[in-house]
Amino acid sequence: xxxxxxETSFAMPEAAPQALPPLDDEAEPRRAxxxxxxxxxxxxxxxxxxxxxxxxxxxxxxxxxxxAIALKLATSDDVLWALSQQFDYPYAIGDAAPFDAELVAATxxxxxxxxxFRELRSQLLMGVLADDQSxxxxxxxxxDVGDGKTYLAANLAISFSQLGGRxxxxxxxxxxxxxxxLFRVDGGAGLSSILSGRAEASVVHQVPNLPTLFVLPVGxxxxxxxELLQRPATGLLVQELLTKxxxxxxxxxxxxxxxxxxxxxARSGAAVVLGRRGRARIRALQMLLGxxxxxxxxxxxxxxxxx
Numbered sequence: 001x002x003x004x005x006x007e008t009s010f011a012m013p014e015a016a017p018q019a020l021p022p023l024d025d026e027a028e029p030r031r032a033x034x035x036x037x038x039x040x041x042x043x044x045x046x047x048x049x050x051x052x053x054x055x056x057x058x059x060x061x062x063x064x065x066x067x068a069i070a071l072k073l074a075t076s077d078d079v080l081w082a083l084s085q086q087f088d089y090p091y092a093i094g095d096a097a098p099f100d101a102e103l104v105a106a107t108x109x110x111x112x113x114x115x116x117f118r119e120l121r122s123q124l125l126m127g128v129l130a131d132d133q134s135x136x137x138x139x140x141x142x143x144d145v146g147d148g149k150t151y152l153a154a155n156l157a158i159s160f161s162q163l164g165g166r167x168x169x170x171x172x173x174x175x176x177x178x179x180x181x182l183f184r185v186d187g188g189a190g191l192s193s194i195l196s197g198r199a200e201a202s203v204v205h206q207v208p209n210l211p212t213l214f215v216l217p218v219g220x221x222x223x224x225x226x227e228l229l230q231r232p233a234t235g236l237l238v239q240e241l242l243t244k245x246x247x248x249x250x251x252x253x254x255x256x257x258x259x260x261x262x263x264x265x266a267r268s269g270a271a272v273v274l275g276r277r278g279r280a281r282i283r284a285l286q287m288l289l290g291x292x293x294x295x296x297x298x299x300x301x302x303x304x305x306x307x
Contacts, residue, residue: 036064038082043074100182102151105158106210117159120303128270128300129247136269136298137238137248139172141261143284145254147276148305150178153251161213165246168204171218172264174225175253180217183207190219194237195228214245225253229263238267255288262288266295277304 040050057067065082068074104113129136140156142149150173157169171179172191180187185205193203207213222228241248250268252261265271271292275285285302292299 034064035082039065039068039074039078042078042082043068045073049073100184103154103158103182105155105162109162114155114159117155120156121159121163124272124300128298134269135242137170137242137250137267138300139250139252139261139265139268139271139297140274141252141255141265141271141288141292142274142276143255143280143288144276145176145256147254147274147280149254149274150182150251152272152274152303152305153249154179154182157247157249158210158213160247160249161207161210164212166212166214166244167247167249168214168216168241168245170216170241170248170250172229172250172260173253174218174222174228174260175257177218177221179215179251183215185215185217187217188219190217192219192222192225192228195231195233196222197233226258226260226263229260229267234263235267238269255284262291262295265292265297269296270298270300272300273302275302275304277306280304 036050036053039045045053053064053067053071053073056062056071057064060067060070062070065074065078068078069076101107104111105117108114124138129138138156140149140153154169157167161167169179169183170191171177173179174192177187179185180190183205185207186202189203191203203219204214204216207215228234238248238250248268250264252264255261273285273288273292289299289302
């Protein structure tokens with residue numbers, strides 16, 4: 001994944017907030033625990049096994065995790081996971097992962113792809129998202145279906161949540177939504193319900209194992225997605241979300257479906273445009289960038305995806 005610096009400044013439209021249905025669940029406050037607490041939970045260790053580890057630890061002058069590995073009561077991956085929990089860097093491994101392996105920032109957080117998302121996160125925080133006086137959501141756009149837009153939006157949202165701030169991932173793709181499937185959350189109600197005035201109580205879902213990440217799915221696919229997005233309620237909703245969450249990432253339909261993505265980008269205030277290496281058509285990218293240049297969107301950059 002590569003990013004070319006391409007920043008253009010525009011004004012952010014103002015909007016007043018509107019009511020948002022309450023969250024499914026508030027993130028449980030994280031408490032400081034010894035590594036043994038997390039290892040015991042990960043490996044389902046009983047009292048006798050914990051006592052065995054402690055005895056071995058004292059006799060050999062080892063750390064708890066090292067003793068557990070030596071006794072084959074834990075693996076190095078288990079210890080790394082426990083340390084990550086202790087230092088408030090949540091992710092999910094193995095059977096603990098309740099969502100798709102495509103979410104590499106959560107399932108393989110020390111791999112090359114996850115590091116690329118952390119690098120992108122840093123660039124955004126020092127660039128287009130740095131202005132605290134004019135907060136923006138970030139829309140992820142692409143020209144065609146299959147460019148990897150949802151992959152980017154989902155993993156970038158996970159990376160932001162791992163900073164500890166409340167992060168909301170909004171599925172604005174009312175054509176071919178995937179986020180509810182990737183995170184395995186209920187997609188029966190969501191964004192379309194809010195915008196059509198039929199919002200139910202539980203439309204925002206906290207993601208298991210990632211306590212500061214929340215997902216707002218599309219809900220029922222409407223017959224008029226563009227008309228819904230162009231209503232004033234969309235901008236009002238985004239502004240309210242920015243008062244409730246530290247970071248808001250918006251997945252959008254591909255530009256080949258119409259103007260939906262451009263409307264969502266305008267409502268969000270900032271955008272990243274994605275193309276797929278060896279597949280993206282330059283003419284289509286130029287047209288999308290040209291359309292964004294005429295709107296009130298701050299372009300964070302253009303990326304090429306190898307995924």
